Amino acid sequence: xxxxxxPLDLAFQALADPTRRIMVERLSxxxxxxxxxxxxxxxxxxxxxxxxxxxxxxxxxxxxxxxRVRTCRIEPTALHSAExxxxxxxxxxxxxLDRLGAFLVETDPTAKPPRRKK
Amino acid sequence: xxxxxxxxxxxxxxxxxxxxxxxxxxxxxxxxAKTAWAYCHPEWPVSEHVFEFREGxxxxxxxxxxxxxxxxxxxxxxxxxxxxxxxxAYDMHLDERRISVSLTTIEFFAVAGGTRLVxxxxxVFLDGYDDIAGxxxxxxxxxDNLDRQLRQQRAA
Numbered sequence: 001x002x003x004x005x006x007p008l009d010l011a012f013q014a015l016a017d018p019t020r021r022i023m024v025e026r027l028s029x030x031x032x033x034x035x036x037x038x039x040x041x042x043x044x045x046x047x048x049x050x051x052x053x054x055x056x057x058x059x060x061x062x063x064x065x066x067x068r069v070r071t072c073r074i075e076p077t078a079l080h081s082a083e084x085x086x087x088x089x090x091x092x093x094x095x096x097l098d099r100l101g102a103f104l105v106e107t108d109p110t111a112k113p114p115r116r117k118k
Numbered sequence: 119x120x121x122x123x124x125x126x127x128x129x130x131x132x133x134x135x136x137x138x139x140x141x142x143x144x145x146x147x148x149x150x151a152k153t154a155w156a157y158c159h160p161e162w163p164v165s166e167h168v169f170e171f172r173e174g175x176x177x178x179x180x181x182x183x184x185x186x187x188x189x190x191x192x193x194x195x196x197x198x199x200x201x202x203x204x205x206x207a208y209d210m211h212l213d214e215r216r217i218s219v220s221l222t223t224i225e226f227f228a229v230a231g232g233t234r235l236v237x238x239x240x241x242v243f244l245d246g247y248d249d250i251a252g253x254x255x256x257x258x259x260x261x262d263n264l265d266r267q268l269r270q271q272r273a274a
Contacts, residue, residue: 012123086127086243089218093237096156097133100145100235103155104137 014058019043020051024074027061031073034063124242131237139201139226142233146204146224147171157181162189173198177206187212202226218243 014020023037038048052072055061063072135142145151149169157164157179165188168178177193193208203226209219220241227234 012125016124086125086129089127089239089241089243090129090131093129093239094131097131097235097237099155100142101133101135103145103151104135104141107151108137 010058011060014054014060017051017054020055023048023051023055023072024060027072027074031071034070034072037072124244126240126242128238128240130239133235133237134229134232135235136232139228139233142226142235143201143204147198147200171195171198177208216244 015024019041022041026032026037026040034045034048034052037052038045041048052061052063056063060075061072062075063070065071145155149167149171152169153167162181162183164179164181166178166180168176170176173195175195177191177195179191180188182189188211190211191208192211193206195204195206197203197205204224205222207219207221210217218241220239222240223236223238225236225238227236
């Protein structure tokens with residue numbers, strides 16, 4: 001579990017920034033060049049490159065330079081581990097609410113209701 | 119050394135139950151009823167359970183495996199509208215470590231044939247994720263036990 005912790009921390013820190021979340025959101029729709037990533041953002045290209053570096057260090061994003069164009073793509077494994085924690089909390093409430101449903105049926109004062117015709 | 123980090127999340131769950139809003143609300147507002155479905159690990163001793171279902175009242179539950187990690191749930195009921203809405207804030211501790219702080223809104227809507235329940239949690243999850251998987255696994259086991267228990271009660 002400790003091996004798991006460090007990359008997850010980096011992923012959370014990377015996603016704590018709204019600009020980087022926009023970049024990840026864009027990349028989740030498919031690979032993009034650095035200038036494509038920068039287009040909707042109100043900042044210099046060098047600032048975008050700095051954010052990209054944080055995302056790469058976190059393992060969330062990979063980039064590759066081909067000729068003069070650096071193409072970025074998402075690294076699904078890291079993102080998956082960041083989301084896992086939240087989805088587990090959600091799942092625990094889902095199960096609890098299913099239990100509530102079973103409880104309501106079990107304690108129904110009108111158990112075995114007659115099937116009435118409409 | 120603890121690495122400090124925060125993660126915010128909001129999620130919504132909906133269920134439709136074949137019961138009146140009053141019955142569904144009672145399952146949340148009555149201590150005995152809530153204990154029957156909401157708590158995991160019936161085999162874990164409950165060392166403390168305070169349940170003050172009123173605005174400003176608190177729910178405080180301490181449980182955990184004998185001699186093991188203390189699981190502490192602490193809630194304050196902020197808003198209660200009978201048969202319609204419950205808003206509470208809660209935090210979770212594992213031993214001395216606070217792992218999350220959440221605001222939970224539960225809404226009950228009368229619909230044809232029963233009640234639609236909308237559960238919304240807005241939370242900040244703190245520092246440690248590594249214990250969560252184990253805790254959730256525990257919850258699953260607890261719910262299975264409860265299911266069995268309820269069936270037995272009904273059969274008796």
